[in-house]
Amino acid sequence: MGDDKCKVVVAGDASVGKTSLLSKFLFNIFVQDYNFTVGIDFHSKIVNLKSGEAVRLQLWDTAGQERFRALLPSYLRDCCTILIVYDVTNRKTFDGIPFWIDYVKRHTTKQPPIILVGMKIDLINREVAFADAQTIAKKYDLNVFEVSAATGEGVEALFQKTAEIANERLKLKLTDSSENFRIPFESFDSMTEQKRHKKCC
Numbered sequence: 008m009g010d011d012k013c014k015v016v017v018a019g020d021a022s023v024g025k026t027s028l029l030s031k032f033l034f035n036i037f038v039q040d041y042n043f044t045v046g047i048d049f050h051s052k053i054v055n056l057k058s059g060e061a062v063r064l065q066l067w068d069t070a071g072q073e074r075f076r077a078l079l080p081s082y083l084r085d086c087c088t089i090l091i092v093y094d095v096t097n098r099k100t101f102d103g104i105p106f107w108i109d110y111v112k113r114h115t116t117k118q119p120p121i122i123l124v125g126m127k128i129d130l131i132n133r134e135v136a137f138a139d140a141q142t143i144a145k146k147y148d149l150n151v152f153e154v155s156a157a158t159g160e161g162v163e164a165l166f167q168k169t170a171e172i173a174n175e176r177l178k179l180k181l182t183d184s185s186e187n188f189r190i191p192f193e194s195f196d197s198m199t200e201q202k203r204h205k206k207c208c
Contacts, residue, residue, distance in 0.1 A: 012051075014065045016082055019092035019108055020100045024126035027156035028092065029068050032166050037157050054170035062170040062177070068075035080114040087176040088120050088194040089170055093154065108147055120172050124165060165199040176181045 017025045030036050034051050050066045067082050092106045093100040104123065112118055125140055137153055144151035150168060152181070154161035 011058040012063045012065050013087035013170075014067060014085060015088045015090065015169060015173065016067045016069060016079075017090045017092060018069050018079065018111075019124075020091075020094075020103055022154055023097070023100050026068055028124065028126060028154065028162065029066055029193060031156040031159055031162050033066070035159070039157075041181075043208060047189070054166055056167070056170055056174060060174060062174045064166070064173060079110075082206045083111060083114045084120075086115075086119050087173040088122065090122050090124050090165075090169065091189070092124045092126055094127050094137070095135045096127050096130050096132050099132050101125075101135045101145055104143060108149075117124045121147070121149050121175070122165070122172070123149055123151040127155065127157075128153045128160065129155040129157045 019025055027037060029050060030038065031051055050068070052066065053063045055060050055061050058060045058132060067083065070080055081183060087100065089111055090105060094100070108121060123140060123144055125135060125137070138149045140153070152161055152168070154165055156162065205206060
């Protein structure tokens, strides 16, 4: 399905690390200080799944400032997946997650799967525990990942999962049945993943 394209919208408050996340995934680069995204930025990348299938992700990096939110609904239409990004060192950005979930529900007719993404786990001044993220993810039946754009930790796993979900959405062809489509809850803790690999080895 490499010729099929799936729109993935990256949303969340300003300065949570949305652009840094995409830069790490797309170009394997990390810039400490980005200017605010103005409006919408677009990128595209093919992700090869473990199944051997390939999915082209169209990645839409959205501005988090309130004055740009009027642009967002038009980009939410027909998207396969939405990443709602928060900063684990800023509790306010995490507390805003219900707003973003409600915003997506109000502006989509066929609600796409949502993945929560906690950024900046390389920093020591954490204000949001992973257990808190798991709790809200279970409440809304979402996937949740914690990643670092600085070190790259968890980034590939996040977009592998994003592509898997996108692939399933493409197979459903966004028919009426996709309104009831849900991805089972899954949380990802890169430290747990590392321990699992160590045990296997």
